[in-house]
Amino acid sequence: MIQIQQNVDLSKYNTMRVSSNARYLVEVDSVETLRDAIRFARLNDLEVLVLGGGSNLLFVNDFNGLVILIRLSGIEIKEEEGRIQLKVGAGEDWHELVMFCVARNWGGVENLSLIPGTVGAAPIQNIGAYGVELEDVFIELEAFDLETGEVRIFKKEDCNFGYRDSIFKNELKGKFIITSVSLCVTPNGDVNYSYASLSQKLDEWGISAPTIQDVSKAVIDVRRSKLPDPEDIGNNGSFFKNPIISISHYNELNERYKDIPSYPASSNEVKVPAGWLIDHAGWKGYRNGDAGVHEKQALVLVNYEHATGKEIMELSEKIRHDIKEKYGIELEREVNIL
Numbered sequence: 001m002i003q004i005q006q007n008v009d010l011s012k013y014n015t016m017r018v019s020s021n022a023r024y025l026v027e028v029d030s031v032e033t034l035r036d037a038i039r040f041a042r043l044n045d046l047e048v049l050v051l052g053g054g055s056n057l058l059f060v061n062d063f064n065g066l067v068i069l070i071r072l073s074g075i076e077i078k079e080e081e082g083r084i085q086l087k088v089g090a091g092e093d094w095h096e097l098v099m100f101c102v103a104r105n106w107g108g109v110e111n112l113s114l115i116p117g118t119v120g121a122a123p124i125q126n127i128g129a130y131g132v133e134l135e136d137v138f139i140e141l142e143a144f145d146l147e148t149g150e151v152r153i154f155k156k157e158d159c160n161f162g163y164r165d166s167i168f169k170n171e172l173k174g175k176f177i178i179t180s181v182s183l184c185v186t187p188n189g190d191v192n193y194s195y196a197s198l199s200q201k202l203d204e205w206g207i208s209a210p211t212i213q214d215v216s217k218a219v220i221d222v223r224r225s226k227l228p229d230p231e232d233i234g235n236n237g238s239f240f241k242n243p244i245i246s247i248s249h250y251n252e253l254n255e256r257y258k259d260i261p262s263y264p265a266s267s268n269e270v271k272v273p274a275g276w277l278i279d280h281a282g283w284k285g286y287r288n289g290d291a292g293v294h295e296k297q298a299l300v301l302v303n304y305e306h307a308t309g310k311e312i313m314e315l316s317e318k319i320r321h322d323i324k325e326k327y328g329i330e331l332e333r334e335v336n337i338l
């Protein structure tokens with residue numbers, strides 16, 4: 001039996017903490033209840049919105065359909081030739097999974113410590129931080145096909161992973177619901193701390209041969225020093241993607257802005273940090289009512305308390321316009337707008 005709630009305020013279900021009314025909401029903790037929920041939506045001709053941790057979306061309008069909160073839980077562990085395969089329910093909290101691995105000294109996900117959201121949401125945007133992306137540890141996932149009601153397996157090559165991107169944001173958007181994700185971690189695995197802010201932090205602590213736990217602690221420390229905790233202040237993490245521009249465009253900008261950072265992207269393109277662009281355009285710490293740009297990381301938009309989704313959206317549009325004007329770069333939102 002599924003329990004469907006009506007007219008639910010979604011502010012506690014999205015990390016930006018904006019208000020939006022859902023006509024119906026249901027929590028599902030098994031594939032069977034998920035199937036029942038989909039049947040209910042079909043019978044009543046309702047649009048479906050799947051919510052994990054609500055960390056990557058912004059409600060600009062009310063939602064006149066059925067919100068499905070994914071609560072599928074559990075971690076299955078399989079050991080094989082010195083490696084560990086974890087099959088994790090889509091509703092498990094991502095950071096708790098990372099802590100589960102770090103506590104056992106299983107390496108591979110420690111750089112992804114403290115990323116808000118659920119395990120099921122992680123592959124959709126191929127979450128990444130400090131030199132590691134989900135695809136580096138990904139084996140396969142199971143997803144519920146909204147058309148046939150069957151569960152299908154997607155191997156890594158089926159997912160078309162890219163920078164903050166996968167097939168689930170493109171061709172298959174809205175067609176599947178991820179129910180579990182299988183990852184591979186390595187007991188006492190090698191650590192990767194080449195990312196500048198990470199190696200600086202470890203140096204500061206006088207650690208020259210960091211363990212998995214050390215790297216996780218350093219990531220947590222760096223993130224806490226720059227990124228607002230959604231428990232304290234509403235936010236979606238990075239609001240925009242880091243844009244990829246041609247080397248010739250970059251060289252032009254570099255003439256005018258000597259310290260503009262860049263990372264290699266392809267043979268004729270570079271990635272430029274959107275945070276730098278927004279910061280140097282003077283937006284860092286900007287505030288209009290309760291909508292603002294975080295004081296320590298310009299890539300993060302924040303809701304100080306009562307901002308509406310529309311106000312955050314308007315602010316993001318103003319920033320995009322200004323960045324286009326100043327640098328000739330179109331910023332793309334990382335966050336999904338609803």
Ligand code: EPU
Pocket residue numbers: 128129130131197226227236237238239240241242261273274275276277279284296297298299334
């Ligand atoms: N910078 C500024 N001002 C700012 C912010 C950044 O000048 O306000 C400069 C920094 O000094 C640095 C560069 O921009 O030279 C890059 O900054 P940082 O290392 O903080 O990383 P980022 O590019 O801003 C990306 C991810 C983050 C991830 C970090 C660490 C994207 C869109 N964002 O941010 O991901 O944690 O790298 O790997 O790729 C997220 O997706 O929600 C997220 C937080």
